[in-house]
Ligand SMILES: C=CC1=C(C)c2cc3[nH]c(cc4nc(cc5[nH]c(cc1n2)c(C)c5CCC(=O)O)C(CCC(=O)O)=C4C)c(C)c3C=C
């Protein structure tokens with residue numbers, strides 16, 4: 001393998017509860033999304049919020065009505081599996097328009113819950129028959145109707161679409177606080193929903209029947225906006241304070257920390273909650289799998305405290321939710337979950353470890369490369385020539401194979417990635433067992449044996465019912481975890497035998513304490529090794545002179561700038577967390593750098609490039625490096641050959657005397673045991689009953705609508721889809737390679753056609769040549785000259 005990643009880049013680029021007396025109100029919408037129906041839809045929503053703000057509370061407005069109240073739906077967010085949206089529904093003259101507006105504005109990047117909302121609206125209509133329910137729209141007279149019945153409905157998205165379940169068992173509830181996804185709040189719809197929720201909850205306050213709901217609040221924690229969080233905390237304090245003042249027994253906290261949460265903020269928020277835990281018991285605290293990874297060990301202890309408090313003071317459901325979240329909390333399932341033991345014995349848990357795979361022998365190299373370059377998440381051709389991808393993959397793989405083979409030869413004739421990943425799978429299985437969870441771990445490689453398809457066949461054979469999908473990449477990239485998820489999505493869709501398989505994905509886990517600590521342990525050891533090494537001492541090197549050099553696998557820049565790949569951001573956060581940990585330990589060293597390695601092809605990749613950074617640091621007088629491979633958790637060609645051989649040579653050539661490479665984590669105990677915790681924490685999201693015993697109860701209830709009975713699972717089976725949707729955004733494909741040279745030099749249509757084809761062929765030639773050799777710059781120059 002030649003020196004990759006550092007060739008001059010060419011001109012090719014990828015374009016690529018409301019307590020009415022609190023006077024809390026949802027913020028006014030800044031941006032109205034639902035505008036296609038004229039002013040009415042969005043205006044009505046706004047006016048319902050404003051109405052609450054005015055002299056008459058919404059409760060007052062609603063009092064005296066004889067109308068039944070509709071449903072309050074707890075939406076289950078697609079990617080977080082957590083209750084996030086409360087929706088007061090209405091029927092009436094605007095219903096059709098509202099539905100149309102939601103449908104039309106349903107943008108998967110911003111409104112993940114669109115179909116959940118639609119389903120709940122329809123369901124509410126069904127419940128209420130043709131009667132208008134809570135009229136937050138329509139005439140003032142309509143709005144003064146009082147609710148008689150409150151139904152809580154959980155919206156669950158499954159692979160077969162959306163279904164709804166009645167949520168029961170909220171008997172002891174006095175306060176109802178909902179944490180709302182930031183993405184929903186940001187859009188006008190958040191305000192609309194909040195407005196509706198404020199209206200309905202206020203209405204409920206003035207009525208005996210549903211008096212368990214006294215506070216109904218949209219609050220979000222741990223999300224991006226600091227001021228918003230502070231405001232929410234104030235609201236929370238007031239609500240909890242009021243509960244205490246009135247001596248009311250119980251508050252409900254549904255916490256769905258957003259995917260957008262930042263660890264420090266999530267921690268702070270949990271600190272805040274911890275301080276106030278005495279004021280309220282918590283019915284269900286449901287951090288998303290992602291959010292769970294944001295929570296440090298100490299915070300987890302606090303969460304456990306909430307859970308056991310909930311277990312001792314709340315109703316059965318709380319106990320149940322708590323016991324699921326924290327399997328070791330000692331909480332006991334409620335009486336109404338008597339079937340649980342039966343259910344759990346029939347569950348079979350699997351963990352699917354996703355990785356890239358690598359050629360086991362030199363003979364495998366070309367085919368492995370073919371698989372890699374045939375993947376449109378790695379190399380994507382313009383649609384017009386999409387048909388040529390297999391051809392291009394063939395040519396590129398043959399052209400690159402000799403260089404790659406050299407690399408694999410240098411590390412013993414093949415990639416160790418399979419062996420290490422299988423060892424990690426065994427270690428993880430053991431670590432989960434040590435935490436009382438019987439699970440089977442499977443290795444699913446993307447480009448080589450054991451292929452993902454084979455792993456899924458084994459999952460089927462073993463009759464796994466609940467699958468945690470765990471990419472062995474600490475950070476998410478469209479090109480790695482994304483590509484594997486895309487494949488899984490296809491497999492899940494095409495194989496009817498998998499329709500009952502529940503799954504959940506842990507998209508990334510670089511923020512976990514276990515990972516950060518394990519990495520810091522390894523780095524600390526290498527930094528301090530400079531002090532213990534006589535040779536280093538002879539060269540005048542010490543730990544204080546060591547510069548910590550994080551080298552991450554690169555991706556094309558456009559993946560981040562155009563395709564919304566979170567990879568770079570997650571990588572930078574990884575480095576921040578590790579550096580923070582090292583500083584906290586009081587280790588002294590000479591600064592740190594993050595750079596990107598392994599560039600392939602003729603487009604710009606994330607910068608700075610590793611080789612350039614090494615040279616730069618040498619120029620700045622850095623004498624010793626501790627090199628940390630940061631995107632990998634196992635040794636393979638990128639660490640053993642590229643870092644240990646190629647970059648080491650670069651460092652030596654430019655005068656860096658001290659070189660130590662931090663080993664990949666492999667089966668490091670701290671790391672594996674934390675991965676096991678991550679998988680276990682994610683499990684409730686792949687199990688039925690999480691925080692929703694009512695589902696079981698509903699199934700026994702003859703009144704339960706057929707729609708509910710048909711639902712196979714509480715778990716959003718769409719979580720693979722949802723993740724992909726999130727990262728794909730509006731743009732359904734990766735950016736295409738674009739030629740920034742001027743190719744339009746024909747005078748006639750046919751000349752343009754011919755020139756276009758020539759341009760495309762030249763483009764393909766350059767891509768192939770560059771990927772194969774990393775030396776296509778001269779070709780471009782020649783073409784430029786010709787132009
Ligand atoms: C976080 C890890 C990785 C990212 C991101 C990634 C993106 C990416 N890779 C290529 C091209 C190649 N990668 C190759 C090997 C390889 N890549 C990763 C990880 C990431 N790739 C690993 C772990 C390995 C090694 C596997 C092994 O054999 O041990 C190779 C083959 C080796 C070589 O010839 O250099 C290529 C090619 C692209 C184009 C890309 C993003 C678009």
Ligand SMILES: [Fe+2]
Nearest residue numbers: 356553598638
């Ligand atoms: Fe790679």
